[in-house]
Amino acid sequence: MSQVFSFHGGIHPPENKKQSTRAPIGKAPLPKQLVLPMQQHIGGPADPLVKVGDSVLKGQLIAEPIGRISAAVHAPTSGKVVDIAHYPIPHASGLSGECVVIETDGEDRWIEHEGIADYKAIERAQLTEHIRASGISGMGGAGFPTDVKLHLGDNHIVNTLIINAAECEPYITADDMLMRERPHEIIGGIEIIAHLLRPSHILIGIEDNKTNAIHALEAAVKHCDLNIDIIVVPTKYPSGGERQLIKLLTDIEVPAGKIPADIGIVCQNVGTTSAVYRAVHKGEPLISRIVTVTGDAVRHPKNLEVLLGTPFSSLLEACDLRPEALSRLVMGGPMMGVTVDNDRIPVIKTTNCLIAATKQEMPPAPPAQACIRCGMCEQACPADLLPQQLYWFSKGREFDKAKHHNLFDCIECGACAYVCPSNIPLVQYYRFAKSEIRTEEREQQKADHARERFEARQARLDREAAEKEAKRKARAAEAAKAQEARKAAAAKPKEEAAATATAAPDIKQLKTAAAVARTKLKKAQKAFDEAAAGNSEGLAELEQALNEARLKAEEAEKALSAGSPAPAEGGDAELKQLKVAAAVARTKLKKAQDALKNAEDKGLEGIDKLRATVEALEQKADEAQKAFDAAQPADAAAKQESAPKETPAKAEPAAEPALDAKALKQQVSIMRTKLKKAETALEAAESDEERSSLQADVDDLKKRFDEATEAFNKVEKAKMDAAAQAGIDLKQLRIDAAMAKAAITKGERALKKAEADDERAQIEQELVAAQAKSDELHKTLSQYD
Ligand code: SF4
Ligand code: SF4
Structure with missing residues (x-):
């Protein structure tokens, strides 16, 4: 005989249990409609698997659990789903919840089902899953999904399994009657739970006011292999509270904020053990429960086996309600129950009692x-x-x-x-x-x-x-x-x-020397020809002079061609094209880089694509630049190096005669513009101080303009002299070249306007001749300019 301890507090209200234990458990009538809330348990609501119009069989799964803490819902009888909507549910809040409404067909046809022949032969996880699939949740009041308490994980070792049979609250006798009439189901359920949890001790806590139940359990335990202690505790409310019963049976207090499993204890209600038994041995999901229908307003208080979803009105009718005497309808016991004002509310898995109380029985609370x-x-x-x-x-x-x-x-x-x-x-x-x-x-x-x-x-x-x-x-x-x-x-x-x-020798000097040699050769040739034509004397000397001149001319030509840079492949036109291509590639790259930066700053889509485009353009720009660099002749590079830049006026070097004439011309032009600007500013100066400062600038610029002009003139004169030595009037050559170019432009315009084929052919012929002349002139000119 195990020791019984005590807990602080507690009260002894009138029990009022005898009224409902006089008759055996009856069967509630089958109502026309069953209203099944999707949340009859603690945790997440189940999710309906059926739709309106579906026919269902008894025991058929109609809603599946969602999440770890949830419970399945099954059809309590056969019929048809007629609605899935929000209906009032049994909850202290009085709120409504999602429900599946089944119109019963009266046939009560079961879905095919069978129990597990030998549950000890299957995996424990499989057994737990079977219990979960049966929709079992705690039937003592809280409604915690049972499978969760049976699979606590490796962190919890269960020492003690406590079966709560105290049923301490007045009026309620559902568990009492269950123990009296179906003790083997309870013990069978305990065996299954013990198989899963492997506890060291199994204790059944029951109040001493349930003599018949105690006897029934004791008789059933005799046929059980397990060592189960039935501990009878004094009747005191609330000894059936989980923490209170643990204290009564073990003298252990569950610390605040902890659950019993944290200290190795698991509690299960007797109703839950019975449901586990039916699920495992018979394959029946949780579709009904025993409900105590009592109170002075019913003529025949008793316990009924009730299908879940049955409205309270149906139970009250079955127990012969006296409507005129009904003052208060309480769902649950008088201590912890909730007063309801709607008898259409359905029975759910946690509904253990319905009290139809008269005014004398439960008078209104005094102020x-x-x-x-x-x-x-x-x-x-x-x-x-x-x-x-x-x-x-x-x-x-x-x-x-x-x-x-x-x-x-x-x-x-x-x-x-x-x-x-x-x-x-x-x-x-x-x-x-x-x-x-x-x-x-x-x-x-x-x-x-x-x-x-x-x-x-x-x-x-x-x-x-x-x-x-x-x-x-x-x-x-x-x-x-x-x-x-x-x-x-x-x-x-x-x-x-x-x-x-x-x-290398100076190219210009070589050119000049070659031109001079050619001129001398021409002169020698002319003199020789004239002498030969006139049969003059001294022909032999002239011939020798001619040969010498020819030799010198050839040497000069050779020296010139050896000292000249190799012409770029494809010539100037191609070089220009490459330059343009490099500039275009750089512009495209810059645009793409700007677009990428903008997209990155604003977090726009397509950044990867833009990045790839930029990379491709970078490569192209590189290639274009390399192609241009490679095609550029060496002297062009030198020209670029020596080209005047927009540098501060004072830093500009004095013009040297060796500089490129074009660059010098440009420099002269820049200096002229700057000088003009400075002179204009000087005229507009208002103060003496400003005027004197600007005058200094003007003087400085004028000096440098004069220097640049002198340098340009020097170079220009050197070119003129070199050309003159070769018998060329450089000034006239420039005019002729410009006119030849103008003639081409004119011819091209005329060609565009020409309509007749003859006319076009004529103009094209003239253009070819003009182009050849222009080429010739520019070729000569390029030797000096
Ligand atoms: S209702 Fe709460 S505070 Fe009141 S006796 Fe019960 S446990 Fe204590
Ligand atoms: S009057 Fe009520 S609430 Fe106040 S101390 Fe007494 S029992 Fe507690």
């Missing part, structure tokens, strides 16, 4: 008086709380303090309110406070989630921006590197050309 701080509530509280303090905190909306005083350890047993001389509905205050705290916590949780999401998004954006910036910098560094490489590649041939130019 609440002020708390007199008598402390009786504290003495009655089985959870060792300070109900009076909790009341003040709840009333004053000081929820933090209420929480700090372990409000959530309150099991809402109502013992405090029962003893309160001021008739204060204390439990209502606690329920209100709990609900407010839960709402606040939910809001806080939502806000936390929103904040976390925002912070995560912000972090992601920052990270992406940093990555973009790093990539951009890398690309910029790469582009700079490529630019450097291009510059180095371009500088190399220039350096080589400069070196070659330094080492």
Whole structure:
């Protein structure tokens, strides 16, 4: 015989249990409609698998559990689904919930089902899954899904399995009758649960006011191989509370904020063990339960086996309700139950009692008086709380303090309110406070989630921006590197050309020498021809002079061709094309780079594509630049190097005669413009100080303009002289070249306008001749300009 301990507080209200235990468990009539809420348990609601119009069979799965903590729902009888909508559900809140409504067909046809022949032969996980699929949840009141308590994971070792058979609340006798009539189901269910949990001890806690049930269980236990202790505890409310029963049977207190499993204890209600038995041995899901229908307003109080979804009205009718006597309809017991005003509410898995009370039986609560701080509530509280303090905190909306005083350890047993001389509905205050705290916590949780999401998004954006910036910098560094490489590649041939130019004889001198030699040759040829024609004397000397002149001319030509740079492949036109192509490629690259930067800054789509385009264009620009650099002649590079730049006036070097004439001409033009501007500014000067400063600038610019002009004239004169030596009037040659060019332009315009074929052919012929002349003139001119 195991020892019985005690718990703090508790009360002894009138039991009122005998009324409903006189008759055996009856069978509730089959109603026309069953209303099945999708949430009959703690956790997530089940999800309907049927639709309106579907025919269903008894035991058919109609809603599947969603998530770990949830329970399946099955059709309690055969019929047709006629509605899936929100209906009033049995809940303290009075709210409605999603329900599947089945119109019963009266045939009560089962779906094909069978139990597990040898549950010990299958995997424990498979067995637990079978229990989950049977939709079993705690039937003692809370409705926690049973499979969750049977599969606690490796972190929980179960030492003690406690079967709660206390049924301490007045009026309720459903468990009592179940134990009296079906003890083998309870013991069979315990065996299955024990097989899954492997506890060291199995204790059944039962109040001493259930003699018949105790006897029935004791008889059934004799046929069981397990060592089960039936512990009879004194009748005291609320000994059936989970924590109170654990204290009674083991003297262990479950710490605040913990669950029994944390200290190696699992509690199951006797009704739940019976449901587990039927599910495993018979293959029957949870579709019915025993409900105590009692109260003075029914003529025949009793316990009924009721299909889930049966409306209360149907049960009251079955127990012969006296409507005129009904004052209050209570769902559950008088201490923890909820008053309902709608008899269409259906029975669910946790409905254990329905009290149809008369006015005398449950008179309306007298008006609440002020708390007199008598402390009786504290003495009655089985959870060792300070109900009076909790009341003040709840009333004053000081929820933090209420929480700090372990409000959530309150099991809402109502013992405090029962003893309160001021008739204060204390439990209502606690329920209100709990609900407010839960709402606040939910809001806080939502806000936390929103904040976390925002912070995560912000972090992601920052990270992406940093990555973009790093990539951009890398690309910029790469582009700079490529630019450097291009510059180095371009500088190399220039350096080589400069070196070659330094080492090689002056091209212009060679040209001049060749032209002079050609002129002398011409003269010698002319003299020889005239002498030969006139049969003059000295022909032999003239012939020798001619040969010498020819030899010199050939040598000069050879020297010129050896010193001249190799013409670029394809000539000037191609060079221009390459230059244009390089510039176009650079422009395209710049545009693509701008588009990429814009897209990255604004986080637009298609960045990868743009990046690929930029890379491709970078390559093309590189190639175009290389092609241009390679095609550029060495002297062009030298020209570029020596070309005047828009540098500050004072830094400009004095013009040297060796400089390119074109560059010098340009420099003269720039200096002229600057000088004009400076003179205009000087005229507009208002103060003496400003005037003197500007005058200095004008003088300086004039000096440099004169120097540039002198340098240009010097170069120009040198060219004229060189040309003259070759018998060429450079001025006239330029005029002729310009006229030849004008003639071509004119001819091209005429060709565009010409309509007749003859006319076109004529103009084309003239154009060819003009082009040839122009080429010839420019070729000669290019030797000096
Ligand atoms: S029993 Fe009622 S009156 Fe007495 S202390 Fe508690 S709340 Fe106040
Ligand atoms: S309702 Fe709460 S505070 Fe009141 S006696 Fe029960 S456990 Fe204690």
